[in-house]
Amino acid sequence: MSESKPAPQxxxxxxxxxxxxxxxxxxxxxxxxxxxxGATDPVEFETxxxxxxxxxxxxxxxxxxxxxxxxxxKGNLFSDHMERRGPGLHHLGLSVPKFSDYFDALIAAGxxxxxxxxxxxxxxxxxxxxxxxxxxxxxxxxxxGGPNLELFGT
Amino acid sequence: xxxxxxxxxxxxxxxxxxYLTNDMEKSIDALTAMGVKxxxxxxxxxxxxxxxxxxxxxxxPDAAEAGVLRVxxxxxxxxxxxxxxxxxxxxxxxxxxxxxxxxFDRYLDAFTTAGCQMxxxxxxxxxKTGDTPASEGAAAAGNYKMCYLDCAAIxxxxxELVGT
Numbered sequence: 467m468s469e470s471k472p473a474p475q476x477x478x479x480x481x482x483x484x485x486x487x488x489x490x491x492x493x494x495x496x497x498x499x500x501x502x503x504g505a506t507d508p509v510e511f512e513t514x515x516x517x518x519x520x521x522x523x524x525x526x527x528x529x530x531x532x533x534x535x536x537x538x539x540k541g542n543l544f545s546d547h548m549e550r551r552g553p554g555l556h557h558l559g560l561s562v563p564k565f566s567d568y569f570d571a572l573i574a575a576g577x578x579x580x581x582x583x584x585x586x587x588x589x590x591x592x593x594x595x596x597x598x599x600x601x602x603x604x605x606x607x608x609x610x611g612g613p614n615l616e617l618f619g620t
Numbered sequence: 621x622x623x624x625x626x627x628x629x630x631x632x633x634x635x636x637x638x639y640l641t642n643d644m645e646k647s648i649d650a651l652t653a654m655g656v657k658x659x660x661x662x663x664x665x666x667x668x669x670x671x672x673x674x675x676x677x678x679x680x681p682d683a684a685e686a687g688v689l690r691v692x693x694x695x696x697x698x699x700x701x702x703x704x705x706x707x708x709x710x711x712x713x714x715x716x717x718x719x720x721x722x723x724f725d726r727y728l729d730a731f732t733t734a735g736c737q738m739x740x741x742x743x744x745x746x747x748k749t750g751d752t753p754a755s756e757g758a759a760a761a762g763n764y765k766m767c768y769l770d771c772a773a774i775x776x777x778x779x780e781l782v783g784t
Binding site: 474475483488495497498555571 | 623624627632633634637639641642643644645646647648649650651653654655674689691710711712713714715716717719734771772774775776777778
């Protein structure tokens with residue numbers, strides 16, 4: 467158990483959990499299954515650490531995005547997850563309007579930086595926003611009893 | 621595709637995402653701070669769980685409409701359940717996604733035929749002598765059909781499959 471720290475002070479800061487990420491070892495198979503189970507509008511792109519597909523899954527009258535991640539290489543947060551745990555749910559995407567406020571609060575509370583993508587392009591993605599770079603990072607929030615987060619500013 | 625054909629035209633509802641924790645109070649504090657709402661704590665045979673709504677504090681560009689899917693936090697007890705085994709082996713983390721279906725048996729058949737593996741069967745099974753559920757899982761499940769499926773073989777997360 468990690469040392470006890472106060473919970474992050476975020477109560478007045480809005481956020482939206484907008485996707486859930488699944489790490490796979492077979493993108494084609496995952497795309498076929500997610501599609502069979504109602505996912506739509508797949509968009510695929512490449513990063514330096516993974517092949518990624520974003521889809522929408524229906525939730526009532528709305529939808530949530532699901533991100534399918536197939537790791538590349540070794541020694542990154544996705545390949546490490548695959549080696550340790552095999553395929554499975556990896557993180558929740560949390561979009562926030564004030565990245566630094568959220569980031570500082572989560573780090574102060576005990577979350578651990580796993581991959582810093584702030585203001586950096588991450589590869590040859592076809593996604594323009596990613597190529598331009600933005601405020602984004604992956605945090606291991608298990609020390610505060612929370613899931614891995616992909617935190618990104620909007 | 622086999623699964624697609626088997627489930628063609630059948631509805632299903634994604635209900636929640638589950639996180640396994642070693643410290644429920646800490647997780648509640650953290651997720652509450654992140655905007656998770658309406659937490660309700662329930663004790664059950666395998667531990668304690670909380671169901672809550674995800675935050676939807678503002679509409680991000682191109683964001684999904686959040687606030688309609690729930691998050692479940694489970695702190696398993698020491699009774700040797702598959703939750704406990706997962707937590708002891710892998711540590712805290714996201715565990716499964718909940719799927720609600722109108723025809724449990726048909727979905728279960730389709731998933732297992734496609735390659736999913738039964739992790740924990742909580743369907744009520746009656747004993748030969750009466751109406752007592754034949755397993756702890758069945759007792760915990762009450763009178764509805766429910767099971768957990770490891771669907772890694774078909775490239776999908778672990779599912780908590782629940783019949784309506």
